[in-house]
Amino acid sequence: MKITMITGVVVVSLFLTMTKQIFAQDPNLSIYEIQYTTDVNGASPQDGNMVNCCGIVVFKGPSWKKPKLALYDPNYPYGWGGIAVKDINSVGAFDDVNVGDWVSFTNVLVEEFKGTTFLQYKEEIDSNLVPLSRNNPLPKPLAVSVNEITAPVPGGWNGFEFTEWLVADHNSEKYEGMLIKVIDVNVQDIGYGKGFDNYILESNIDPNLTCWASDYLNIDKGVGPIYHPYVINGQRFCGVSGVLEQYTSEKEGIYYDYYQLLTTSTESFIVEQTADFDDDCDVDFVDFTLFAGHWLQSGCAEPDWCGGADLTREQPSGVVDLSDLLIFVQNWLEGK
Ligand SMILES: [Ca+2]
Ligand SMILES: [Ca+2]
Ligand SMILES: [Ca+2]
Numbered sequence: 001m002k003i004t005m006i007t008g009v010v011v012v013s014l015f016l017t018m019t020k021q022i023f024a025q026d027p028n029l030s031i032y033e034i035q036y037t038t039d040v041n042g043a044s045p046q047d048g049n050m051v052n053c054c055g056i057v058v059f060k061g062p063s064w065k066k067p068k069l070a071l072y073d074p075n076y077p078y079g080w081g082g083i084a085v086k087d088i089n090s091v092g093a094f095d096d097v098n099v100g101d102w103v104s105f106t107n108v109l110v111e112e113f114k115g116t117t118f119l120q121y122k123e124e125i126d127s128n129l130v131p132l133s134r135n136n137p138l139p140k141p142l143a144v145s146v147n148e149i150t151a152p153v154p155g156g157w158n159g160f161e162f163t164e165w166l167v168a169d170h171n172s173e174k175y176e177g178m179l180i181k182v183i184d185v186n187v188q189d190i191g192y193g194k195g196f197d198n199y200i201l202e203s204n205i206d207p208n209l210t211c212w213a214s215d216y217l218n219i220d221k222g223v224g225p226i227y228h229p230y231v232i233n234g235q236r237f238c239g240v241s242g243v244l245e246q247y248t249s250e251k252e253g254i255y256y257d258y259y260q261l262l263t264t265s266t267e268s269f270i271v272e273q274t275a276d277f278d279d280d281c282d283v284d285f286v287d288f289t290l291f292a293g294h295w296l297q298s299g300c301a302e303p304d305w306c307g308g309a310d311l312t313r314e315q316p317s318g319v320v321d322l323s324d325l326l327i328f329v330q331n332w333l334e335g336k
Helices: 002-024 031-035 171-175 285-292 322-330
Strands: 050-053 056-060 068-072 082-087 102-113 116-121 128-133 153-155 164-166 179-192 198-203 210-214 236-251 254-262
Touching (some): 031 050, 031 082, 031 116, 171 236, 179 210, 198 254, 285 322
Parallel strands (some): 082 116, 164 254
Antiparallel strands (some): 050 102, 056 068, 068 082, 102 116, 153 164, 179 236, 198 210, 236 254
């Protein structure tokens, strides 16, 4: 009896030591090392592993959804530099986390869930979160062309509807979890995807190019509506930004595998590009020439504001001066 107990204690303590060692051996990985993959379906090579990671919070999901963050590694601005994190049991792990915080996670599980690579925060595996610094500058969303995150292709037909909405390839995978932006698009149609919460954004330059977007995590949408109020058929946007998410599932014989641009707030929608004076959604030398034509002009007033060159709309000065030039410069090459 005594020997059995002693053996038991030894086994348990050995197990604890080993478990501790396993935890201690969690690799410190960058987002890139977790996300980069050559897998045809886009799955992470770290799927199922416990890791330590991570980066700057660029998005925190709305309070009415399961707590979710989007993290960004500024060392990888052009691909494989973003990842989603979920507080899977909603234990309030992200309550004190804000956009702009640089956070470090230990013991989080890498999990492919419905096509997206998540870092799962779970108390039962001793996940921990430490904010390293606050108020880090946020990256500008990376401008990608619409066909880089191309919409799924409809296939199959059961007499009523398509039974497949599948992307032709997973070339969009490198943008998963990243803050990206498409330029000069319109809402071609709404009501797509598994939850009918996707809409099609069509390029105004080439209508053959389309991608899918959704507002289901948009913090300014509110709980009730499916879409942000800006999203109506035919609405043109100079830009729509958001975090890219892959979604795969099967529901009642309909198969889905698509990438959706998840808008994050009202600011995700650029209805008019500031400092774009020729209405082509970009800010370039043409706009600069138009701006310069109004330089030092005074008496700017509604509705023309000196051809729009009096850019300080919140506190209009009535003069086109340095404060307007500053705004112009801040928007230089936007939409390019
Ligand atoms: Ca994926
Ligand atoms: Ca991934
Ligand atoms: Ca322009």
